[in-house]
Amino acid sequence: MNTVLVFLEAKSGEPTRISLEALAAGAQMAAATGAELAVAMVGAATGAGFEMLGAARQVFAIEDPLLSEYTADGFTASYAQLIEQVKPEFVVLPHTYQVRDFAPRLATRLGRVLISDVTGIAMDAGKVTLTRQLFQGKLNGHYHAVAHAPTLLSVQAGAFRAEAATVTQASVTTFTPNLDAASIRTKPGEPFRAAAQTVDLASAPLLVSVGRGIKDEANLPLVKELAEALGAELAASRPICDAGWLPMERQVGSSGQTVAPKLYLAVGISGAIQHLVGMKGSQCVVAINKDENAPIFEIADYGIVGDLFEVVPALTAAVRKAKG
Amino acid sequence: MKIIVAIKQVPERDARIRIDSAGKWIALDEIEFRMNESDAYALEEALLLKEAHGGEVVVLSAGPERVGQTIREALAKGADRGIHIASDKLGEYDALGVARLMAAAIADEQADLILTGLQSDDLGLGQTGVILAELLGIPHSSLILKIEKTEAGIRVLRELEDGWFQHIEMTTPALLTIQSGNTRLRYATLMGIKKARSKELRVVEADAISVDAARCVSLDSVALPSRQKTTQMLTGTPAEAAAALVEKLQQEVRVL
Numbered sequence: 001m002n003t004v005l006v007f008l009e010a011k012s013g014e015p016t017r018i019s020l021e022a023l024a025a026g027a028q029m030a031a032a033t034g035a036e037l038a039v040a041m042v043g044a045a046t047g048a049g050f051e052m053l054g055a056a057r058q059v060f061a062i063e064d065p066l067l068s069e070y071t072a073d074g075f076t077a078s079y080a081q082l083i084e085q086v087k088p089e090f091v092v093l094p095h096t097y098q099v100r101d102f103a104p105r106l107a108t109r110l111g112r113v114l115i116s117d118v119t120g121i122a123m124d125a126g127k128v129t130l131t132r133q134l135f136q137g138k139l140n141g142h143y144h145a146v147a148h149a150p151t152l153l154s155v156q157a158g159a160f161r162a163e164a165a166t167v168t169q170a171s172v173t174t175f176t177p178n179l180d181a182a183s184i185r186t187k188p189g190e191p192f193r194a195a196a197q198t199v200d201l202a203s204a205p206l207l208v209s210v211g212r213g214i215k216d217e218a219n220l221p222l223v224k225e226l227a228e229a230l231g232a233e234l235a236a237s238r239p240i241c242d243a244g245w246l247p248m249e250r251q252v253g254s255s256g257q258t259v260a261p262k263l264y265l266a267v268g269i270s271g272a273i274q275h276l277v278g279m280k281g282s283q284c285v286v287a288i289n290k291d292e293n294a295p296i297f298e299i300a301d302y303g304i305v306g307d308l309f310e311v312v313p314a315l316t317a318a319v320r321k322a323k324g
Numbered sequence: 325m326k327i328i329v330a331i332k333q334v335p336e337r338d339a340r341i342r343i344d345s346a347g348k349w350i351a352l353d354e355i356e357f358r359m360n361e362s363d364a365y366a367l368e369e370a371l372l373l374k375e376a377h378g379g380e381v382v383v384l385s386a387g388p389e390r391v392g393q394t395i396r397e398a399l400a401k402g403a404d405r406g407i408h409i410a411s412d413k414l415g416e417y418d419a420l421g422v423a424r425l426m427a428a429a430i431a432d433e434q435a436d437l438i439l440t441g442l443q444s445d446d447l448g449l450g451q452t453g454v455i456l457a458e459l460l461g462i463p464h465s466s467l468i469l470k471i472e473k474t475e476a477g478i479r480v481l482r483e484l485e486d487g488w489f490q491h492i493e494m495t496t497p498a499l500l501t502i503q504s505g506n507t508r509l510r511y512a513t514l515m516g517i518k519k520a521r522s523k524e525l526r527v528v529e530a531d532a533i534s535v536d537a538a539r540c541v542s543l544d545s546v547a548l549p550s551r552q553k554t555t556q557m558l559t560g561t562p563a564e565a566a567a568a569l570v571e572k573l574q575q576e577v578r579v580l
């Protein structure tokens with residue numbers, strides 16, 4: 001029987017949210033193709049995290065002391081061995097920084113190519129079309145896998161809805177990969193956070209966030225004045241912090257802060273997924289952008305298409321006037 | 325240290341996206357091209373390492389003739405020589421196919437380090453470097469911000485999610501995919517541009533490299549995303565749009 005094998009990522013023994021989204025995507029594929037759903041996660045079979053995976057017919061706990069910390073070599077070898085045993089038709093992974101790190105290597109070892117960062121899966125008469133974003137969300141590409149199984153895909157955060165898994169009695173099988181310490185060529189250190197934060201963007205009710213559309217550091221006062229008029233904190237997209245125009249602690253996105261203010265006013269930000277994941281929980285999103293097709297408008301409640309160098313000063317003036 | 329930097333030429337960031345007549349890619353006729361952003365950071369890291377420890381920086385790029393300009397730009401910034409895998413139909417290869425071409429083109433180089441950007445701004449696969457490492461049988465690490473040379477090899481700073489980081493120690497030869505932001509990018513000087521003209525740029529025809537070009541995945545078509553959410557667009561002059569927005573912020577969002 002065909003199998004869809006979903007690899008989950010665990011944090012403190014529990015599958016992460018995006019992993020459960022990958023599971024939902026895998027379940028959808030299994031249902032549409034009449035395949036069996038199998039899931040695998042690194043950890044001890046007795047761990048509590050495995051209890052919530054009951055919807056799958058087969059659950060594998062990949063266990064080896066060499067997997068206690070993530071390495072690309074360790075994960076690639078173990079996953080490849082489990083895939084060889086299960087022989088799935090599809091392998092589904094969450095598109096996390098960790099998966100980005102090793103999954104292309106895993107696919108290569110299997111003579112395949114990963115279809116990464118998938119946002120949509122369409123199944124039609126045995127043909128599977130996978131959609132992913134191109135040009136940082138400005139275009140969609142439709143892909144299909146050629147030749148032999150397995151097809152490997154990773155799914156984008158937020159693209160599939162994680163449903164509460166209905167618990168049936170699935171037994172957890174321990175899978176012990178054949179690993180040897182010498183084949184692990186990297187030595188990871190303890191994860192750490194950057195220096196103490198001096199601003200707490202997460203608790204700010206109003207944020208004005210500035211992107212590359214501002215063009216030059218010298219133009220920053222324009223958005224600072226708007227933020228002041230609104231009584232908002234200033235946030236930014238990555239290129240602004242990369243350039244050193246604002247400190248990294250003000251960066252919103254997958255590598256920076258996650259915020260959910262009452263108002264998120266995005267100025268000259270295109271809306272790449274890595275930015276969106278950090279702010280899409282905002283209650284109200286306003287976007288000012290000269291490009292009417294900018295992906296930020298996909299999630300904005302209100303939009304102004306125009307040149308920020310004209311719109312922002314006008315907005316600052318209007319806010320000041322309203323506040324009297 | 326001998327460092328190879330793989331660089332991709334991509335459409336300029338603000339390029340207007342129009343779909344070509346076959347519906348398979350964007351129309352390239354009015355497009356300007358530039359160096360992929362994270363690749364520019366990879367080049368910068370390579371040049372900094374060379375300045376600190378000596379050695380050679382070789383840039384590698386695959387694509388049609390116009391890619392030569394991007395290689396020259398890297399040479400003008402300080403790279404020592406270039407390798408151009410020339411092909412007008414690179415789009416027919418998938419990421420594994422392109423990585424195979426690259427592996428073949430640098431097979432004799434014996435580099436200590438291979439750097440790439442972490443993903444391209446057009447396809448955004450984020451895979452070519454990692455695949456190349458597997459093909460070459462060397463370790464890799466992705467999303468790298470900093471590289472330090474150590475006795476045994478290198479120590480790198482890797483970006484994790486949500487503002488976390490991690491150091492990783494590894495032996496060389498190794499491949500790293502570079503994340504933006506650790507350094508400021510340099511500009512080419514006039515002197516650099518002049519010097520670049522006489523630097524070696526070896527052109528290897530992709531067709532002359534015998535690799536397995538059979539595709540594993542195929543990009544069948546492209547489409548503009550359909551908008552799911554109906555954004556309320558506020559129109560008029562800047563002053564009118566601003567006034568309309570303030571009214572919404574007062575009456576509906578209630579934050580003013």
Ligand SMILES: Cc1cc2nc3c(=O)[nH]c(=O)nc-3n(C[C@H](O)[C@H](O)[C@H](O)COP(=O)(O)OP(=O)(O)OC[C@H]3O[C@@H](n4cnc5c(N)ncnc54)[C@H](O)[C@@H]3O)c2cc1C
Pocket residue numbers: 136210211212213214236237238239240251252253254255256257267268269270271272273274275278288289290291294306307308309337442443467
């Ligand atoms: C692994 C990884 C992690 C990342 N982490 C993050 C992260 O944490 N946070 C983050 O933000 N990004 C992150 N990125 C980068 C992300 O992919 C985008 O490159 C980035 O968010 C783009 O920033 P931007 O929108 O400011 O710039 P651009 O994409 O260049 O957009 C600029 C926008 O300004 C508009 N504009 C230009 N001029 C004007 C004008 N005069 N008036 C009005 N509008 C104008 C343009 O139309 C455009 O839409 C990450 C990327 C990767 C691969």
